[in-house]
Amino acid sequence: MRGKHKTDNNEHKQFIDNRSISSSKDEGLIESKQLQIVEGAYKLFLTKGFHPTSIREIAEACNMSMGQLYHYISSKDDVLYLVHKHFHKIMYDFLKTQKLEEYVSPVEKLINFIKANLYFVNQNKKLIQFISTETKYLQKDYLKDVLAMEKESTIGLYHQLLVEINKEIPIIADLEILASILAYLVAFLPMKGWTVNEDSLDDVNRCILDLVFRGLGQSVLQEAEKFLI
Amino acid sequence: MRGKHKTDNNEHKQFIDNRSISSSKDEGLIESKQLQIVEGAYKLFLTKGFHPTSIREIAEACNMSMGQLYHYISSKDDVLYLVHKHFHKIMYDFLKTQKLEEYVSPVEKLINFIKANLYFVNQNKKLIQFISTETKYLQKDYLKDVLAMEKESTIGLYHQLLVEINKEIPIIADLEILASILAYLVAFLPMKGWTVNEDSLDDVNRCILDLVFRGLGQSVLQEAEKFLI
Amino acid sequence: MRGKHKTDNNEHKQFIDNRSISSSKDEGLIESKQLQIVEGAYKLFLTKGFHPTSIREIAEACNMSMGQLYHYISSKDDVLYLVHKHFHKIMYDFLKTQKLEEYVSPVEKLINFIKANLYFVNQNKKLIQFISTETKYLQKDYLKDVLAMEKESTIGLYHQLLVEINKEIPIIADLEILASILAYLVAFLPMKGWTVNEDSLDDVNRCILDLVFRGLGQSVLQEAEKFLI
Amino acid sequence: MRGKHKTDNNEHKQFIDNRSISSSKDEGLIESKQLQIVEGAYKLFLTKGFHPTSIREIAEACNMSMGQLYHYISSKDDVLYLVHKHFHKIMYDFLKTQKLEEYVSPVEKLINFIKANLYFVNQNKKLIQFISTETKYLQKDYLKDVLAMEKESTIGLYHQLLVEINKEIPIIADLEILASILAYLVAFLPMKGWTVNEDSLDDVNRCILDLVFRGLGQSVLQEAEKFLI
DNA sequence: GATGAATGAGGCTTCATTCAT
DNA sequence: AATGAATGAAGCCTCATTCAT
Known part of the structure; x- marks a missing residue:
């Protein structure tokens, strides 16, 4: 009824169009208001979680009236989606700007990429935890969208x-699966960190790096040892 | 406000006493009724999640009246706790009975232990996913309790x-952290499974095993290679 | 989800079961509470109409809390249905008790039946008007049910x-259609009453009776003239 | 509160002036825009009813912005009034153009008039039903206006x-009441048609015609029989 | 004159929990 | 000990209408 989830047939747009969520017509306004919503909502989500946060609290947190809020979303679920989308964007943007070109060795690139990822993840523990635990509450279409987004970005x-x-040093593994596992492994601390001493953050990161680079095989490790401090 | 969270001072009891949750006195009855609750509730939780499941649905699912239900729990949160406790128990029980004594080599023990764990995890995808994503909604005391339980079991x-x-082949890493990471890694599929082809379950498991055993260092790997098919 | 509209397969129950509307288990209680609801709601409906009456007003009018109200209905639509059902019951009960056995001539029976119906209709103008104008807002299943009820009663x-x-004096017409038309005609005043002077109620009734009995044909009229004052 | 209900004191204007509804001054524009509104709104009203139709839906359906819409009406109630007015106009226009002058006998005129009315009514079932059931939601002044309109037209x-x-063949009845009843009777099918087999439209019409012409008395019937097929 | 974003009260419904029976 | 009816606050969402642009 409320035209959400209409995936755009336009082949240049691969993801759900924000305009299908909002009843507004001004696309720029939609973008800016939805950002305002995300910024208001995600802080609440991080502390309280999705379900315990009420739509009224969200409206207050982003300085909007209920009516205005619903002008830019069409249900509470949309907020969850917007937060996911935003998260993947900022994480991708962060990782993308890591100037890996500076490094010649692809292994060195990976080392620094993982380090960057670990850094980001530890700077955004709560957010990572939120995303990891509430993704399952995305509606079907949104879930598909978000998973696709993740696969294409991080x-x-x-x-x-x-x-x-792999071009230089063969890795004996399915690279797609491995990519997924690495992305998952890096989120260890926000997800399970509580079982680990808070102070040992560096130890944990070291442990993960070691596991990974040893795990990629003897040849990669030899290369990696040059760069692992 | 309500009588929950009374941590038992009895130093021999390290976990929260069920009797502090129930207003009943017959401990055997408490146990059996709480099991009934867990069995009714967890199926709902797996499909709908914790918050979207209502206490009334739980009562129906476990064939209890509201009154009876509240006789054995003191709030909905207790159900979440009971399900967690139950999960850790069955997982621990499963892993415990893996007859690792049969194997002489500790590396072989670990291999088979991880395989068993992977098997269990894949047999209980939804449950694993539920536990991993809703643990954060446990109340503080319950959370502490559950994390302690996890640390002592799996x-x-x-x-x-x-x-x-490590006694035989030195592992260069903090073993506690490593243990946590391994337990986390093994849950990869239920947590991220959706991004991976259903059929490639074996590939994923293989990938994880390889990563781990290469990751434990050259010496361990050499030993492990004898047993990895 | 909320099991309403489950038409009972039990062949003795032809109409929608009240128990499918309520979440209560005590059938006697359901009946009495639903009556309480109908009595509270219908007065509001008569003055304000269905949509302008809020569920909160209904709860107040029947001295129930919101929660209690929803224990005996599952949506506002149910109230509309209950009022319809109640209306058809009381109208039927009234018409049924008209002791038409006293009259030998079937034509005289009809005369007195119509008179009784006109009387009832004029005593319950607002109710008749309400029912006639809001029936269309019944949900599909309820509508079917109510129409069937009407067809079987009045x-x-x-x-x-x-x-x-017809057994004695042939009536040249489809008797089913005619029955419907008569039932409709009798509601003329409540439906259009506003266009007609209040005082002329008797004139209108006379007019309708005349129209009908002349309308049934010369032979019926001759018989009828004996009884029409 | 708002500028509606200003009944015009100008004694030559008997009906509510459209200009009192609109804030525009160009009467031609008002007329054309209000027609646009009526045409957009009435389709929605026919399917959803008055209250369930939102003013926003109306604006969309008649391709107007909210602002423009409220330029030509002053409240949602006005739309209901405009639709009523429009309905009575088109029905009156249709009936007026029935070239009854062709017939010499006044009884034949009535026969053909009723047939025309039945035809119109069956062509516009939903509209008739809508008007009959939602008239009661007209505001007092509008209601008076619409009822006066009806009395003067149909x-x-x-x-x-x-x-x-009556000039030729005396009819023993109050002709004003009778006129109202006839107009009401003719709407039987849209109002109660659902209780009658869909196919039997012709039977129903026939039944009504018979009822009416027999109902007008023996002498009228004799005359009528010449023309009733 | 025209737009459509903004308001915020109020719509219907559900909930965890209690307590009279 | 057991029941399930009762509570009423709070849930999400929509609405007719206004007014800054």
Whole structure:
């Protein structure tokens, strides 16, 4: 009834169009208001979680009236989607700007990429935890969309790097699966960190890096040892 | 406000006492009724998640009246706790009965332990996913309790095995952290499974095993290669 | 989800079961509470109409909390249905008790039946008007149910009487259609009453009676003239 | 509160002036825009009813912005009024153009008039039903206006014809009441048609015609029988 | 004159929990 | 000990209408 989830047939748009969520017509306004919503909502989500956060609280947090809020979303589920989308964007943007071109060795690139990812993940523990735990509450269409987004961004970057390494040093593994696993592994601390001493953040990161680079095989490790401090 | 969270001062009891949750006095009855609750509730939780499941649905699912239900729990949160406790128990029980004594080599023990764990995890995808994503909604005291339980059971088993290996082949890593990471890694598929082809379950498991055993270092790998098919 | 509209397969129950509307288990209680709801709601409906009456007003009018109200209905639509059902019951009960057995001539029976119906209709103008104008807002299943009810009660009684007459004096018309038309005609005043002077109620009734009995044909009229004052 | 209900004191204008509804000054524009509104709105009303149709839907359906819409009406109620007015106009226009002058006998005129009315009514079932059921939601002043309109148009035409007949063949009845009843009777099918087999439209019409012409008395019937097929 | 974003009260419904029976 | 009816606050969402641009 409320035209959401209409996936755009326009082949240049691969993801769900924000305009299908909002009843507004001004696309620029939609974008800016939805950002305002995300910024208001995600802080609440991080502390309380999705379900315990009420739509009224969200409206307050982003300084909107209920009516205005619903002008730019069509249901509470949309907020969850918008937060996911935003998260994947900022994480992707962060990882993308890591100037990996500076490094010649693809292994060195991967090392620094993982380090960057670990850094980001530890700077955004709560957000990572939120995303990991509430993704399942996305509606079907949104879920598909978000998973596709993830695969094309973060996981995609891992995959590229693995492919690059594989050209020089063969990695005996399915690179797509490996990319997914690496992206998952890196989120260990926000997800399970509580079982680990808070102080040992560096130890954990080291442990993950070691596991990964040893795990990629003897030849990769030899190369990697040059760069692992 | 309500009588929950009374941590038992009895130093021999390390976990929260069920009797502090129930207003009943017959401990056997409490146990059996709470099991009934868990069995009714967890199926709902797996499909709908914790918050979207209502206490009334739970009562129906476990064939209890509201009154009876509240006789054995003191709030909905208790159900979440009971399900967690139950999960850790069955997972621990499963892993415990893996007859690892049969194997002489500690590395072989670990291999088979991880395989068993992967098997369990894949047999209980939804449950694993539920536990991983809703743990954060446990109340503080319950959370502490559950994390302690986890550390003493699954993670504990990993730790023991690593210690055993370490006696023979030194592992350069904090074994506690490593144990946590391994336990986390094994849950990859249920958590991220959707991004991976259903058929490639074996590929994924293989990938994880390889990553781990290469990751434990050259010496462990050499030993492991004898047993990895 | 909320099991309403489950038409009972039990062949003795032809109409929608009240228990499918309520989440209560005590059938006697359901009946009495639903009556309480109908009595609270219908007065509001008569003055304000269905949509302008809020569910909160209904709860107040029948001295129930919101929660209690929804224990005995599952949506506002149910109230509309209950009011319809109640209306058809009381109208049927009234018409049924008209002791038409006293009259020998079937034509006289019809005369007195119509008179009774006109009387009832004029005593319950607002109610008749409400029912006639809001029936269309019944949900599909409820609509079917209510129309069936009507056909079996009021219209059914008209039909029986026409059949009885027809045995003695042939009526050249489809008796089912005629029965429907008569039932409709009788509601003229509540429906259009506003266009007609209040005082002329008797004139209108006379006019309708005349129209009908002349309308049934010369032979019926001759018989009828004996009884029409 | 808002500028509606200003009844015009100008004694030559008997109906509510459209300009009192609109804030525009160009009367031609008002007329054309209000027609646009009526045409957009009435389709929605026919399917959903008055209250369930939102003013936003109306704006969309008639391709107007909210602002423009409210330029030509001053509240949602106005739309209901405009639709009523429009309905009475088109029905009156249709009936007026029935070239009854062709017939010499006033009884034949009435026969053909009723047939035309039945035809119109069956062509516009949903509209008739809508008007009949939602008139009660007109605001007081509008209601008075609409009822006066009806009396002067459709009912008026019936009345004229009855008077004409009455000159030749006395009808023993209050002709005003009779006119109202006839106009009401003719709407039987849209209002109660659902209780009657869909196919039997012709039977129903026949039944109504018979009822009416027999109902007007023996002498009228004799005359009528010449023309009733 | 025209737009459509903004308002915020109020719509219907559900909920965890209690307590009279 | 057991029942399930009762509570009423709070849930999400929509609405007719206004007014800054």
